[in-house]
Amino acid sequence: MSAGERTSVRTVLARDGFGEIGDALEVLTELSDALGMDRTDILRGAGGAADPDEALDAFARVARRDAPAVAAALRRVGPVLWRLVGASTGFGDFFLRHPEELAHVEEPAVLPTEDELVAELLEAVGADAEGFARAGDESVWVALRVRYRRLLARIAAYDLGSSDPVAVLPGVAAALADAAGAALDASLCVARTRISGGGGPGLFTREQVAATRLAVIGMGKTGARELNYVSDVDVIFVGGGTDELNEQVGESRVIDIATRLAVQTMRGISGVEIEPPLWEVDANLRPEGKQGALVRSLESHLSYYDRWAKSWEFQALLKARPLAGDRMLGEAYVDAVQPKVWTSAARENFVDSVQRMRERVTEFIPADEVAYQLKLGPGGIRDIEFTVQLLQLVHGLSDDRIRQRGTLDALEALVAQGYIGRADAAAFARDYRILRVLEHRVQLRDLRRTHLMPRTPDGLRVLARASRLASDGAGVWGVWEGIKREVREIHVRVFYRPLLSAVAALPAEEQQLSTAQAHDRLAAIGFRDPAGALRHIAALTGGLSRKATIQRHLMPIMIRWFADGVDPDYGLLAFRRVSERLGDTPWFQRMLRDSSGAAERLTHVLSGSRYIGELMEWIPESVAWLDAEEQLRPRSGLALQQEARAIQTRHETIREAMEAIRALRRRELLRLAFGAVLGTLTIEELAQGLTTVSDVTIQATLRAVRREVVPAEDAALDFSVIGMGRFGGGELGFGSDADVLYVYDANGLDPQRANDLARQLVTGLRQYSEDNRVPFDLDADLRPEGRNGPLVRSIESYGEYYRRWSLSWEAQALLRARGVAGSVKLIRRFLALADEVRYPDRVALQDVREIKRIKARVENERLPQGVDRRRHLKLGPGGLSDVEWLVQVLQHQHAHEMPELRTTSTLGALDAARDAGLVPAAAAERLAASWHLASRLRSANTLLSGQTSDVLPTDRGKLDGIGRLLEYPPRSATIVEEEWLRTARRSRRDFEKLFYG
Missing domain, CATH: 1.10.8 (Helicase, Ruva Protein; domain 3)
Known part of the structure; x- marks a missing residue:
C-alpha cells in the first residue's frame, strides 16, 4: 500500500x-x-x-x-x-x-413474531406433534442454543438498525420475552424425550410423559413481555396429569414426572454444555422460594397462596402469564391467582410492606455500584416499576382498567384513569424506555447479565454510539444523571403517598352517561360490559364539535343495532376505533347520518366479526364501501393485476412495492369479509375471490422478487408457482394456507446457476409475501418427498422423480395442481407432466389400497389431542377431507377415460362423478352439502374470532355467533351444532360405502 x-x-x-x-x-x-x-x-x-x-x-x-x-x-x-x-x-x-x-444474519424489516420464534426453536429440536424432540442428548440442546442465538441476533439487528431505539424498545423487549418462552417450549420437548429414554435416564414411559401436564408461568419482565437481552427468566412450574394418568400412577407420581421435566427443561437452557448457557431459569419466586417444591399442582399453589403467601408474592404475581408448556393449565393458574393479586392490597400494612421491600433492595447494593446501577439504584428502573406496581395494586382493587402486566401499558392505564399526573407519567414512560435501552446495550456488549453503567471513558463512548442517546461518553453519562434525578423525585413523591395521588375528575358528559339507569339499560339489551360501553359512548359523543353532535343523534339507534349483533361490546369498541381513525372526516359523519343502510351495515359487520374490526382499524376508509353495493363485490383478477403492476412501477424498492401489495391484499380481504358477513357472496364466490387475491399477491411478489434476483444475463431462466390443495382447487377460505410447488427450467443456463437463482426466488417469495397482520403462508409441504425434499426443482427433476419414485399420495396431491404465477410455457409443461401422474391409464390395486390406508392413518393421527373428532370440520367424520379424498380417488382411477373428471374443483369433480354414474345422485347431494357447510363454518369461525380454527367451537356464544354469520336466527347454537353433526354423519355414511366399500 x-x-x-x-x-x-x-x-x-x-x-x-x-x-x-x-x-x-x-x-x-x-x-x-x-x-x-x-x-x-x-x-x-x-x-x-x-x-x-x-x-x-x-x-x-x-x-x-x-x-x-x-x-x-x-x-x-x-x-x-x-x-x-x-x-x-x-x-x-x-x-x-x-x-x-x-x-x-439479515436486516429484518420487522421483529420476529411469537409464532415464528416458536416454530424456529421447535424445528431446531425436531419437535413432533406430541411435543417430543427428535432426540434427548446434548447435541439437541446445542442446536437449540445456536438457533436461539441466531434469533437473538435477528432481534438485535432490528434493534441496532432502528433510527429510534427508544421507540422500538417495547417491541424488542416483547420479542425477547417471546423468544424466552419459545426456548423453554423447545427445551421442554427435549426434556420429554430425555426422561422417556431418548438420550436421558429414561425413568418413565413415553405415554406417561405425554400425559403429564407442565405449565411454565412467566414472572417479572418475562411475564410482562419486557425482557432484557440477557436476564434471569423468572418462572413458576405448575404440574398435573390427565385423569387417567392420575388414576394409574397417583398424583404424587405425576408431580414427580413433572418435576423431572422441569429440571431437564431448566438444564437445557442453563446447564453447562459445549455451547454456553442462554440464561438462568430462576424458579425462586415459587411458594416457599428455594426451600419449596419445584413443581406443585394447581390446587397446592392455591392452598399456599390462601394460607401462607406474603405481600411481595402477590406483587410478583401481578405480571404472571402462561409462558410455555401446557397453556390451558397455565391459563387456569393465572385465572385462579388474579383475584388474589387484586385483593392483596386490602391486607394490613400492605403499602408499608411494599415500601420497605423497595428500601431493602437499595440497601443491599454494594456501595461502589450505587452510582452505576441502572436497575436497582436510586432513580433506576426499579423505582419506576415499584411505583407503578404499587399504584396498580392499591387502585386495582376496585378498578380493573389498570390491571396491566406491562409497565408502559400500566402507566397508560393509570394516567387515563387519573391515578398519576400526565406529566409524571410521561416522564416515567420516557425515562423507563431510555433506561431500558441503556440496560440492553450494556448487556449486548458481552452478552452477559449486567445492569451497571460503564466506568471507563471508552466504555461510555461505546455506549453512547450504541444507544444513539448522546454523541460522546460525557453526554450519555449526563443523560443517565438527569434521568436518575427526575425518576427519584417522582418516585419519592408518588410512591410514598400513593393513596393521596390525585384522581382526575370525570368529564361532565361522562358523569351524565355513567348513571345507574344508563348502566342497567345497556346491560338489559345485551352489553356484557355496560361500564365499558358508557366510556365508549362518552368518548364518541363528548364535546361540542359537529362530529360529536352527529354521533349524539345517531348513537341511540346505533346502540340498538349493536345490541342486536353477536358481540355488542366489541362492535361498539371497534366503531369507536374506526371513528377515531377517521377523525373529523366530513363524509364519514354525513354518510352515517344520511344513509341508514350504511350505518346499520357497519354495526352489523363490527359486532359480528373481529376479523373485520381488526382490519377496519387499519383501513378505516373502507366504511365508505358499505354505502355502495358495487363496492361489496369482489374485484376482478384483471383489475387487481393492473393495480398490482401499477404499484410496482411507482415504487423503486422491493420493500416499498411489497408494502403496497400487502395493503392491496388486506383491502381486498376486507372487501370479501364484508360480502361474507353481509350475505352478498356465496361460498363459491368467496372461495374464488380469496383465490384471486392470493393469485395476484403471488404474481406481484414473484415479479418484484425476480426483478431483484435475476440479472438480465440470466433472463432465460423460467420459473413458475403451481397452486396445490384448496388453493389449486380455487376453494380457499379465510385463514387457509396457500399450498404451492416451485418449478424452474434452466433454458440453457448453467444448471447450478439456475438452481441457485430458483432457490433465491423461492426465498424472496416466502420472505416478501409474509404479512404479520393477515398471515399469508406459502406452504410447500406437498412437494416431492414432502418436507424432506428440496423446496424447488427443475422440470426435469420433477419428471424424473414422478416417473421413478412418485408415491400414491403425491399423485393424489397433483389432482389439484394449477398454474398460478410465472412462465406460462413452463406451467403448461408441468401440468402436462402432472397429467401423466394424476390421470394414469391404469391404477394399481395396491395404489388405491395405499391411499385408503393413508386416509385411515390421517384420521387416527392428525386430529389434535383432546378434540372431539366429530367437531373437526376438516379431518373429522363427514368433513372436508372425506369428500375431497373420495373425489380424488375417483379422479385418479377414472379421469384417464373420463376427461370431464379432469378439474381441480372438488365440487366440479363430484358433479362429474355423479353424471358419470360413479356416485349416486343422492349421495353426491349429501357429500356436497357436507363440504359446503364445513367450508362455511370454517370461514365463519375465522370471521367471528379473527383466528383460524378447523374445530367447531363448543362455546355456546361462539356457536351462536357463527350461526348468525350463516344467517341463522339468534340463539341458534344448538341448531348449528345439530345441523353439522347430522350433515356430517350422513356424509360419512356415503363416504364409507363409496371409499372403503
Whole structure:
C-alpha cells in the first residue's frame, strides 16, 4: 500500500470512529488479504458500529477460521454486521464458534413474531406433534442454543438498525420475552424425550410423559413481555396429569414426572454444555422460594397462596402469564391467582410492606455500584416499576382498567384513569424506555447479565454510539444523571403517598352517561360490559364539535343495532376505533347520518366479526364501501393485476412495492369479509375471490422478487408457482394456507446457476409475501418427498422423480395442481407432466389400497389431542377431507377415460362423478352439502374470532355467533351444532360405502 493510500485509509478509519488507527490498519490489511476484498468494501457500514475496533478484530478472528463466510456476510449485509458485532463482542464470539451462522444474519424489516420464534426453536429440536424432540442428548440442546442465538441476533439487528431505539424498545423487549418462552417450549420437548429414554435416564414411559401436564408461568419482565437481552427468566412450574394418568400412577407420581421435566427443561437452557448457557431459569419466586417444591399442582399453589403467601408474592404475581408448556393449565393458574393479586392490597400494612421491600433492595447494593446501577439504584428502573406496581395494586382493587402486566401499558392505564399526573407519567414512560435501552446495550456488549453503567471513558463512548442517546461518553453519562434525578423525585413523591395521588375528575358528559339507569339499560339489551360501553359512548359523543353532535343523534339507534349483533361490546369498541381513525372526516359523519343502510351495515359487520374490526382499524376508509353495493363485490383478477403492476412501477424498492401489495391484499380481504358477513357472496364466490387475491399477491411478489434476483444475463431462466390443495382447487377460505410447488427450467443456463437463482426466488417469495397482520403462508409441504425434499426443482427433476419414485399420495396431491404465477410455457409443461401422474391409464390395486390406508392413518393421527373428532370440520367424520379424498380417488382411477373428471374443483369433480354414474345422485347431494357447510363454518369461525380454527367451537356464544354469520336466527347454537353433526354423519355414511366399500 502506498503512503497516499495509507493516509486515505487512516482518514476513513478516523471518520468511522476507530480508536487505534495503527492497529486497525494492520488488521484491515490482514482481513483484506484473507477475504479478497477491497478495504473500502470491508469498511462499508463501519461508521455505524458502536466499537469498530472490536468489530474489526472479531471479523479477523472469524476469518482465520472461515474467511469465505465472513466475506460473503460482509458483501451481503456489511452494515448490519458492523452494527451487530460492533455493539456486541458476545456475538463476535458466537460467530467465531459458529461461522456458518453468519449466513443467517439479515436486516429484518420487522421483529420476529411469537409464532415464528416458536416454530424456529421447535424445528431446531425436531419437535413432533406430541411435543417430543427428535432426540434427548446434548447435541439437541446445542442446536437449540445456536438457533436461539441466531434469533437473538435477528432481534438485535432490528434493534441496532432502528433510527429510534427508544421507540422500538417495547417491541424488542416483547420479542425477547417471546423468544424466552419459545426456548423453554423447545427445551421442554427435549426434556420429554430425555426422561422417556431418548438420550436421558429414561425413568418413565413415553405415554406417561405425554400425559403429564407442565405449565411454565412467566414472572417479572418475562411475564410482562419486557425482557432484557440477557436476564434471569423468572418462572413458576405448575404440574398435573390427565385423569387417567392420575388414576394409574397417583398424583404424587405425576408431580414427580413433572418435576423431572422441569429440571431437564431448566438444564437445557442453563446447564453447562459445549455451547454456553442462554440464561438462568430462576424458579425462586415459587411458594416457599428455594426451600419449596419445584413443581406443585394447581390446587397446592392455591392452598399456599390462601394460607401462607406474603405481600411481595402477590406483587410478583401481578405480571404472571402462561409462558410455555401446557397453556390451558397455565391459563387456569393465572385465572385462579388474579383475584388474589387484586385483593392483596386490602391486607394490613400492605403499602408499608411494599415500601420497605423497595428500601431493602437499595440497601443491599454494594456501595461502589450505587452510582452505576441502572436497575436497582436510586432513580433506576426499579423505582419506576415499584411505583407503578404499587399504584396498580392499591387502585386495582376496585378498578380493573389498570390491571396491566406491562409497565408502559400500566402507566397508560393509570394516567387515563387519573391515578398519576400526565406529566409524571410521561416522564416515567420516557425515562423507563431510555433506561431500558441503556440496560440492553450494556448487556449486548458481552452478552452477559449486567445492569451497571460503564466506568471507563471508552466504555461510555461505546455506549453512547450504541444507544444513539448522546454523541460522546460525557453526554450519555449526563443523560443517565438527569434521568436518575427526575425518576427519584417522582418516585419519592408518588410512591410514598400513593393513596393521596390525585384522581382526575370525570368529564361532565361522562358523569351524565355513567348513571345507574344508563348502566342497567345497556346491560338489559345485551352489553356484557355496560361500564365499558358508557366510556365508549362518552368518548364518541363528548364535546361540542359537529362530529360529536352527529354521533349524539345517531348513537341511540346505533346502540340498538349493536345490541342486536353477536358481540355488542366489541362492535361498539371497534366503531369507536374506526371513528377515531377517521377523525373529523366530513363524509364519514354525513354518510352515517344520511344513509341508514350504511350505518346499520357497519354495526352489523363490527359486532359480528373481529376479523373485520381488526382490519377496519387499519383501513378505516373502507366504511365508505358499505354505502355502495358495487363496492361489496369482489374485484376482478384483471383489475387487481393492473393495480398490482401499477404499484410496482411507482415504487423503486422491493420493500416499498411489497408494502403496497400487502395493503392491496388486506383491502381486498376486507372487501370479501364484508360480502361474507353481509350475505352478498356465496361460498363459491368467496372461495374464488380469496383465490384471486392470493393469485395476484403471488404474481406481484414473484415479479418484484425476480426483478431483484435475476440479472438480465440470466433472463432465460423460467420459473413458475403451481397452486396445490384448496388453493389449486380455487376453494380457499379465510385463514387457509396457500399450498404451492416451485418449478424452474434452466433454458440453457448453467444448471447450478439456475438452481441457485430458483432457490433465491423461492426465498424472496416466502420472505416478501409474509404479512404479520393477515398471515399469508406459502406452504410447500406437498412437494416431492414432502418436507424432506428440496423446496424447488427443475422440470426435469420433477419428471424424473414422478416417473421413478412418485408415491400414491403425491399423485393424489397433483389432482389439484394449477398454474398460478410465472412462465406460462413452463406451467403448461408441468401440468402436462402432472397429467401423466394424476390421470394414469391404469391404477394399481395396491395404489388405491395405499391411499385408503393413508386416509385411515390421517384420521387416527392428525386430529389434535383432546378434540372431539366429530367437531373437526376438516379431518373429522363427514368433513372436508372425506369428500375431497373420495373425489380424488375417483379422479385418479377414472379421469384417464373420463376427461370431464379432469378439474381441480372438488365440487366440479363430484358433479362429474355423479353424471358419470360413479356416485349416486343422492349421495353426491349429501357429500356436497357436507363440504359446503364445513367450508362455511370454517370461514365463519375465522370471521367471528379473527383466528383460524378447523374445530367447531363448543362455546355456546361462539356457536351462536357463527350461526348468525350463516344467517341463522339468534340463539341458534344448538341448531348449528345439530345441523353439522347430522350433515356430517350422513356424509360419512356415503363416504364409507363409496371409499372403503
